[in-house]
Amino acid sequence: xxxxxxxxxxxxxxxxxxxxxxxxxxxxxxxxxxxxxxxxxxxxxxxxxxxxxxxxxxxxxxxxxxxxxxxxxxxxxxxxxxxxxxxxxxxxxxxxxxxxxxxxxxxxxxxxxxxxxxxxxxxxxxxxxxxxxxxxxxxxxxxxxxxxxxxxxxxxxxxxxxxxxxxxxxxxxxxxxxxxxxxxxxxxxxxxxxxxxxxxxxxxxxxxxxxxxxxxxxxxxxxxxxxxxxxxxxxxxxxxxxxxxxxxxxxxxxxxxxxxxxxxxxxxxxxxxxxxxxxxxxxxxxxxxxxxxxxxxxxxxxxxxxxxxxxxxxxxxxxxxxxxxxxxxxxxxxxxxxxxxxxxxx
Amino acid sequence: xxxxxxxxxxxxxxxxxxxxxxxxxxxxxxxxxxxxxxxxxxxxxxxxxxxxxxxxxxxxxxxxxxxxxxxxxxxxxxxxxxxxxxxxxxxxxxxxxxxxxxxxxxxxxxxxxxxxxxxxxxxxxxxxxxxxxxxxxxxxxxxxxxxxxxxxxxxxxxxxxxxxxxxxxxxxxxxxxxxxxxxxxxxxxxxxxxxxxxxxxxxxxxxxxxxxxxxxxxxxxxxxxxxxxxxxxxxxxxxxxxxxxxxxxxxxxxxxxxxxxxxxxxxxxxxxxxxxxxxxxxxxxxxxxxxxxxxxxxxxxxxxxxxxxxxxxxxxxxxxxxxxxxxxxxxxxxxxxxxxxxxxxxxxxxxxxxxxxxxxxxxxxxxxxxxxxxxxxxxxxxxxxxxxxxxxxxxxxxxxxxxxxxxxxxxxxxxxxxxxxxxxxxxxxxxxxxxxxxxxxxxxxxxxxxxxxxxxxxxxxxxxxxxxxxxxxxxxxxxxxxxxxxxxxxxxxxxxxxxxxxxxxxxxxxxxxxxxxxxxxxxxxxxxxxxxxx
Numbered sequence: 048x049x050x051x052x053x054x055x056x057x058x059x060x061x062x063x064x065x066x067x068x069x070x071x072x073x074x075x076x077x078x079x080x081x082x083x084x085x086x087x088x089x090x091x092x093x094x095x096x097x098x099x100x101x102x103x104x105x106x107x108x109x110x111x112x113x114x115x116x117x118x119x120x121x122x123x124x125x126x127x128x129x130x131x132x133x134x135x136x137x138x139x140x141x142x143x144x145x146x147x148x149x150x151x152x153x154x155x156x157x158x159x160x161x162x163x164x165x166x167x168x169x170x171x172x173x174x175x176x177x178x179x180x181x182x183x184x185x186x187x188x189x190x191x192x193x194x195x196x197x198x199x200x201x202x203x204x205x206x207x208x209x210x211x212x213x214x215x216x217x218x219x220x221x222x223x224x225x226x227x228x229x230x231x232x233x234x235x236x237x238x239x240x241x242x243x244x245x246x247x248x249x250x251x252x253x254x255x256x257x258x259x260x261x262x263x264x265x266x267x268x269x270x271x272x273x274x275x276x277x278x279x280x281x282x283x284x285x286x287x288x289x290x291x292x293x294x295x296x297x298x299x300x301x302x303x304x305x306x307x308x309x310x311x312x313x314x315x316x317x318x319x320x321x322x323x324x325x326x327x328x329x330x331x332x333x334x335x336x337x338x339x340x341x342x343x344x345x346x347x348x349x350x351x352x353x354x355x356x357x358x359x360x361x362x363x364x365x366x367x368x369x370x371x372x373x374x375x376x377x378x379x380x381x382x383x384x385x386x387x388x389x390x391x392x393x
Numbered sequence: 394x395x396x397x398x399x400x401x402x403x404x405x406x407x408x409x410x411x412x413x414x415x416x417x418x419x420x421x422x423x424x425x426x427x428x429x430x431x432x433x434x435x436x437x438x439x440x441x442x443x444x445x446x447x448x449x450x451x452x453x454x455x456x457x458x459x460x461x462x463x464x465x466x467x468x469x470x471x472x473x474x475x476x477x478x479x480x481x482x483x484x485x486x487x488x489x490x491x492x493x494x495x496x497x498x499x500x501x502x503x504x505x506x507x508x509x510x511x512x513x514x515x516x517x518x519x520x521x522x523x524x525x526x527x528x529x530x531x532x533x534x535x536x537x538x539x540x541x542x543x544x545x546x547x548x549x550x551x552x553x554x555x556x557x558x559x560x561x562x563x564x565x566x567x568x569x570x571x572x573x574x575x576x577x578x579x580x581x582x583x584x585x586x587x588x589x590x591x592x593x594x595x596x597x598x599x600x601x602x603x604x605x606x607x608x609x610x611x612x613x614x615x616x617x618x619x620x621x622x623x624x625x626x627x628x629x630x631x632x633x634x635x636x637x638x639x640x641x642x643x644x645x646x647x648x649x650x651x652x653x654x655x656x657x658x659x660x661x662x663x664x665x666x667x668x669x670x671x672x673x674x675x676x677x678x679x680x681x682x683x684x685x686x687x688x689x690x691x692x693x694x695x696x697x698x699x700x701x702x703x704x705x706x707x708x709x710x711x712x713x714x715x716x717x718x719x720x721x722x723x724x725x726x727x728x729x730x731x732x733x734x735x736x737x738x739x740x741x742x743x744x745x746x747x748x749x750x751x752x753x754x755x756x757x758x759x760x761x762x763x764x765x766x767x768x769x770x771x772x773x774x775x776x777x778x779x780x781x782x783x784x785x786x787x788x789x790x791x792x793x794x795x796x797x798x799x800x801x802x803x804x805x806x807x808x809x810x811x812x813x814x815x816x817x818x819x820x821x822x823x824x825x826x827x828x829x830x831x832x833x834x835x836x837x838x839x840x841x842x843x844x845x846x847x848x849x850x851x852x853x854x855x856x857x858x859x860x861x862x863x864x865x866x867x868x869x870x871x872x873x874x875x876x877x878x879x880x881x882x883x884x885x886x887x888x889x890x891x892x893x894x895x896x897x898x899x900x901x902x903x904x905x906x907x908x909x910x911x912x913x914x915x916x917x918x919x920x921x922x923x924x925x926x927x
Contacts, residue, residue, distance in 0.1 A: 186467070186468050186471060187458060187460050187464060187465075187468055187481075187482045188468045188471070188472055188478060188481035188482055189481075190481070190484075190485075304817070306481065307472055307473075307477070307817065308405060308474070308477060309472075309473050309474070309811075309817060310817055311406075312408070313817070313818070313849070315408055317406065317407055317408065317409075318406055319406070349467075349471070352464065352467045355463075356460075356461075356464055359461065
C-alpha cells in the first residue's frame with residue numbers, strides 16, 4: 048500500500064517523504080508549526096519553520112530557538128514536497144499548512160475560525176484532497192453570534208459594572224482571546240488594566256497590531272484606580288489571591304464554552320460571553336465543503352461525533368488521536384497543576 | 394414571556410443571592426398579576442402538567458434543527474440539559490413573540506389534549522418565534538424541573554420586598570394546594586383570609602448539624618434530646634373534622650397514608666403535630682427501604698397496607714385548641730404533646746411519641762447515640778428547652794447530631810457526565826466491590842452510584858483519568874479501567890432483591906479518594922453484607 052503523505056504517529060503528524068513533523072507534541076528534528084499556542088508549538092524541536100508573525104510569539108514563549116519565518120503562500124520545498132502557509136484566522140499568525148507531493152494536496156488546519164476578527168489574517172479556503180481539521184466545537188449546539196454583537200455586550204457589561212462602582216475582571220486566554228477583547232474594548236468607558244501574563248504577550252503583539260493602551264496591575268496599583276476599570280486576565284487567575292485586589296469586582300469570561308450554562312456555573316463566573324477563536328458547527332461544515340476535499344481527518348475536539356456525522360454526509364472521514372488540547376478547552380482538559388503553571392506570572 | 398425569560402436569565406447568570414433577590418423583586422414589582430402568580434407557581438414547583446413527552450420533543454426539535462436524532466442525543470449528553478440542547482440546536486430567526494408568560498402557560502395546558510400534529514405545529518411555530526434564551530425558558534416550561542438556584546425561601550424574600558407582606562406570613566400563604574389557574578395575585582399573596590388556611594401547614598423548622606462535639610452546646614440541663622428518626626418529616630393537621638398530612642417537601646400526602654384517617658374523632662380539632670412518618674413492620678421500625686415501597690404510590694392496595702403499615706412518631710406540637718403555639722417554649726409545647734399522647738394512646742391509632750432521652754451529661758448522650766443504628770435512628774436531636782418553633786433552617790436552638798456514615802472502599806468502574814454545572818465533566822460514578830465466585834475467581838460487582846464528595850480539582854483529575862482510560866461506551870456511560878479506589882460513605886443499608894449486589898445503600902457519596910490504595914485493597918460484597926444491622 049502507498050505510504051500516506053501525512054501519517055499520525057506518537058510524536059505528531061509526520062511527513063515521511065520530507066522527514067518533517069507538523070505541530071509535533073514530542074521533540075523532533077524538523078517541525079512545521081501552525082501557530083503559537085502551547086499545544087501546537089512545543090518546546091524541544093531542533094528546527095522550527097512557521098509563518099513569520101509567529102516567530103516573536105514562539106520566541107517569547109520558548110526562548111532562543113532555531114526558527115525560520117515564511118510569508119503567506121510562500122512555497123518551500125523539502126525533498127520534492129511543497130509546503131506553504133495559509134491564513135487560519137484563529138489568532139495572529141495562525142496558519143494552515145498546505146502540503147503537496149506529486150499532485151496530491153493535504154491541508155492541516157491547526158486551529159481555525161471563519162469569522163474575520165480584524166486582528167488575525169482572515170481564514171482562506173485552500174483546495175485540497177485531504178483536509179485535516181480540528182473539531183473543538185464540532186457539535187450542532189455551537190453557533191456563534193457576530194463578534195460585533197458579543198463585543199457590544201461586553202462593553203455594556205463593563206459600563207454597567209462601572210455604574211455600580213465595581214471593577215470588571217474579564218478572563219480570556221493569554222494569547223489570542225485577550226488581545227481580541229482588548230482590541231474592541233471601548234476606552235471611553237474607562238481604563239484597561241492587565242494581568243502580567245496578558246500584558247507581556249500583548250507587548251509582543253503590539254509590533255504587529257494596534258491595540259488600545261493598557262496598564263499592568265502591579266503591587267503599587269491603587270485599589271481606587273481599579274474601581275470602574277476593566278482588568279484582562281488569564282482564566283487561571285480566577286480564584287487566585289491576585290484577584291482580591293480588585294474587590295469589589297464582577298467576573299466575566301469569553302470563550303466558546305460559555306455557550307453552555309453548566310460551563311459558566313461550574314467555573315463560578317458571573318457573566319459568560321460566547322466568543323470563540325474556533326469554528327462553530329456551521330463554520331466547520333462550510334469550510335470542509337469549500338475545500339473540495341473528499342477525505343477528512345478529524346483531530347481534536349468532538350472528533351468521534353463529528354466524523355460520524357461527516358461519514359453520514361458521504362465524506363470519507365476518520366478520527367486520529369492527537370495531543371492538541373485547544374486553547375479554549377484548557378480548563379476542561381488540563382490538570383490543575385498545568386492550569387496553575389499557565390498563570391505563573393502573578 | 395420576554396420579561397420572564399429575562400428574569401430567568403438574570404437569576405441564572407449570577408451566583409450571588411443579593412443579585413437574585415433584586416432581580417426577582419424588580420420582576421414582582423413590574424409584572425402583570427397573572428404572570429406574577431404563574432411565576433410564583435413555577436418557582437415553587439407547581440408547573441402545568443407536561444403537554445408533550447420528551448421523545449416527541451427530541452424528534453420535533455431535530456426536525457427543525459435539520460440534524461439526525463443520534464447527533465441530537467450526543468449533543469444532549471454533552472450539554473446535560475434537554476431544554477438547553479433544544480434551544481441551542483434550533484436556529485434563531487428574526488421573528489419575535491409578544492405573548493405573556495400566562496398566555497404561554499395556558500396554551501401549554503390546552504396543548505396537552507391536542508393531537509400530535511397540532512402539538513408539533515405549535516412547538517415548531519413557537520421555537521422559531523423566540524430568541525435563544527426565550528426558547529430555552531419556553532422548552533424548560535414544557536420539560537419541567539426548573540432548577541436555577543432559586544429556593545422557595547429566596548423567592549419569598551423577594552416577594553416580601555416587592556409587596557411589603559411579612560416574609561413568614563408569605564411562606565405560610567404560599568404553601569399548600571393552590572391552583573395558579575384559578576387564584577388571583579390579590580387572593581394568593583395580599584388577602585388575609587382565615588378559612589383559606591384550613592389545610593395550610595406551618596413552615597418546618599430545620600436543624601443544623603452540630604460541628605464537632607455537643608459539649609459546645611453548654612449546660613446539659615437546658616437541652617432536651619431525642620432520636621432523629623429516618624423516615625419522612627411530616628406535619629399532621631386536624632382542623633374542623635378534616636385531616637391533612639404534609640411532607641417536608643410541602644407535598645400534601647394525606648391520600649398516600651390512609652391509616653392516619655383513624656386520627657379523626659380521637660385527636661381533637663385544632664391540632665397540628667410535627668412528626669416523622671415511619672414504616673412499622675413486625676412491631677418495629679422498618680428500614681427506609683420498606684418506606685420506599687409506600688412513597689411512590691398515590692393509591693395504596695390493601696395488601697401493601699398490611700405488609701408495610703406506617704406510623705407517626707410525634708416530635709412537637711405546633712397548634713393546640715386551634716391556637717398557633719409555636720412561640721411558646723419547646724418544653725411547654727412538648728408537655729402538651731405528651732399529655733395528648735397519654736389521652737389517645739389507648740386507642741388503636743398509628744401515633745407514637747418520639748421518646749425523650751434522659752441524660753445528665755454529654756457522655757450519656759454519646760452512649761445513647763451509639764445505640765442509634767440498632768434503634769434504626771440516624772442519630773440524636775438536641776432542642777433547647779426554652780426555644781420557640783422557628784421557620785426554616787436556623788442556627789442556635791435545634792441541632793442534629795448524626796451518626797458517622799457507614800464507609801467502604803470501592804473501585805470506580807463506570808462513569809457518566811454530570812448535569813447542570815458539571816455537564817462537561819465525568820462526575821457521576823458507579824462503584825464496585827469484589828465478589829468471589831464459586832469457581833474461586835474474583836470479579837467486581839456494582840454496588841452503588843455516587844456523584845458528590847470530591848473537590849472540583851479532584852473531579853477534574855478523575856475526569857481526565859476517565860477520558861484516558863475508557864474501555865467501552867454505552868450511550869452516555871463509559872466503562873473505565875478499574876484502577877481508582879474511593880471510600881464510599883452511606884447512611885443506611887439493607888438487603889435488596891433489586892440490586893445486583895443484593896444490598897441497597899442509602900445516600901451513597903464519596904468520602905475521599907484513596908490514592909494510597911490499589912484495587913486489590915478494595916472491600917468485598919461480603920464486607921458490605923456484614924454491615925447490615927442484625
